[in-house]
Amino acid sequence: MPLTTHDSPEAAEAPEVLDRREGPYGEVVLRRHGTLLQIIANGCFLMDTSDGRSERRLVDAAADALAASGGRTAPHLLIGGLGVGFSLAHAAADPRWGRIAVVEREGAIIDWHRTGPLAALSADALADPRAEIVEADLVEYVNETSDTYDALCLDIDNGPGWTVTEGNDGLYAPSGLAGCARLLRPGGVLAVWSAQPSPEFEETLRNAGFQQVRTEEIPVARGVPDVVHIGVGPG
Template sequence: MPTTSHDPYDTPEVLDRREGPHGEVVLRRHGALLQIIANGCFLMDTSDGRSERRLVDVAAEALAASAGPSAPHLLIGGLGVGFSLAHAAADPRWGRIAVVERERAIIDWHRGGPLAALSAEALADPRAEIVEADLVRYVNETSDTYDALCLDIDNGPAWTVTEDNDGLYTPAGLAGCARVLRPGGVLAVWSAQPSPEFEETLRNAGFQQVRTEEIPVARGVPDVVHLAVGPG
């Protein structure tokens, strides 16, 4: 998730620090930016958001190209700073918009906390809801189905926030993702770097039309979105 330049001598201000079932989660302010840190690993900040927004648009475009349903249902894995949710809610093409987030702290920061300025309008949208759950468990247990699943819970398939997320990008984990997708449904996965190995895993798991789109960011190498159409 992209960063931007700031005064290197600024000292980040910790706004909240929580210990949860998956470790420590910190929200801090660094200059004009809000940053989320999990177990000492930088996850994202409020500097840009173009790749998180593109993640949602790629899924919408893929559905439109295949003459998908009107008002498709969208599942977003990971709330983060709210860029993907806010962008989806601003798009009248989407029907139901569900965001699965396992960290209670992040949900609280959006519901009346420092991140509310980014997501309050989206959360007031009757199409949108936050589901407090672990995504891996959710895709394997829910009876709900969706036309698109946008994953943004890690820095990529090869750089997960916690070890228990590793399984999401395996054939078994992708089977869970396919389980919640309706026929012709789209899976879009955000990553800080391309992964030919993950593309091959998608194909081996039965996903079709697998491709990777690069997204230029303000600094550094491009982010990418892995896109695929569900099997069956």
């Protein structure tokens, strides 16, 4: 999930708490800060509605990698993490995708999209018959589901080395990547959002059997660029 900061007049305003829930992994809060909506987990700022370019690029990078490897008709997409809905909305606006599933473990975040303030960003996408939200822990879902996908876009942490909860660490380890590879159809694409580059994760991807591994930088307003790590699964 993108970690961002703001140097705008809004930053001086006191944020307004719109909802606060105790979820299975701790406290989750939705705040309004000026014109922005923010998601806070256990006191840690996760993401807001200021700029969705990296979330949109995450989805497009997966689509581009599929097209470069020969393409396929109505590919199935799995997005790990609903967040503020940028990735889901962008995917649903693209007619190339077939099924679009989003796995989100926090029921509060799902509620904020279905009936709360975040519905303004995701209502059209949720009304799309191709789209569905699966309430589940992504790590467990990857290991347990019998469904398969053409592309898997992960955006549940601030990167492979900066996870929101310790339990997510295994997703980026060899065993977790093996689960991702199993979930992907032959030649499917794994795209992982990160707040900073990770050469170590690139090497782990290669060792896990992913091919055409690369890292794409996404410019941000200030600081180190966001990146998307991309790998193509075994054919």
